[in-house]
Amino acid sequence: MPKTFKYSTKPGAERNKFRPDSVATFTVAEPSPLLAFLFAAMPDRKKTQVKALLAHRQVAVNGVPFTQFDHQLRPGDTVKVNFTREWKVFYNRRLKIVYEDDDILVVNKGYGLLSMGTDTKSDGTAYAILQEYVKWADPRNKIFIVHRLDRDTSGLMVFAKNVKAKEALQHNWNNMVLERKYLAVVEGTPDPAEGVRRSYLAENSRYEVYSTDKKEEGQLAVTRYRTLKSRNGYSLMEVMLDTGRKNQIRVHMKDLGHPIAGDRRYGAKSSPIHRMALHAQTLRFVHPVTRKDMNFSTPVPISFAKMVKGPEERFDETDD
Secondary structure (H helix, E strand, C coil): CCCCCCCCCCCCCCHHHCCCCCCCEEEECCCEEEHHHHHHHHHCCCCCHHHHHHHHHCCCEEEEEECCCCCCCCCCCCCEECCCCCCCCCCCCCCCEEEEEECCEEEECCCCCCCCCCCCCCCCCCCHHHHHHHHHHHEEECCCEECCCCCCCCEEEECCCCCCHHHHHCCCHHHHHEEEEEEEEECCCCCCCCEEEEEEEEEECCEEEEEECCCCCCEEEEEEEEEEECCCEEEEEEEEEEECCHHHHHHHHHHCCEEECCCCHHCCCCCCCCCEEEEEEEEEECCCCCCCCCEEECCCCCCHHHHCCCCCCCCCCCCC
16 A cells, blocks of 8 residues: 655644755656666666566556556656655545646646635645645755636646746746646537527626627637537537637536536536536646646536436446
């Protein structure tokens, strides 16, 4: 059973001088089994020493610790070897790390989890959880939020791990984000089945966002959508954003007359899965430092699929 990351601070630990781990970083140039790659990358070390590093969870591939000697590496993978201690395995039931390197963290956020703190809540947010995680490696480490998801929206988010990455993503967000795709289950069956919704979004004194045709009153929002499946009074929708405004999808689905299931604030009359049925499925962007094309996607949440399933379809009882 792998050891998992735990948050703990010993009395007086903050007074101890931090000593960084001894870590070697390698980039994979061609396909190779992990152990064979390690032998070639560290020719000065005995093979028994290299095997011991692998066995003791001191080798990580793309931020994930591995012990399997035959794990297949791909060109572009990053392999890190910690000669000081084992890598820790991050675990949180509502937040999964999808990708990590020296500059960014990509996570899959569960519904009901705030992206960052508010005036009344600062602990237990995605930001706070990840901040504690990065400080395990070095108490001086920081995490920076780049964009947000609503508390009741699940799915992919990217965080920056340094100021350079943060500023590159924040200042060039619209240019660096190549694709943002969401899944939503809405009430009823949209007609037409696909299209584009364009309006200006403004916010009232109750912090509710609404559409207006007045350019001077709001910010332009453009949402593209298509119906993937309709059944049982609901429709599974694929939604793409040309702009990223607050509550944009929620408002535009309401404008179409088909609010997102579970979204009482914007007109839903039902909540069959006891949450808002909105999930950030795909996030594709330009890496803020390496300029590589970063493309991440998650499966359709099982609870969403069940809402539009036919009698012949079966699903594992383990939900999202």
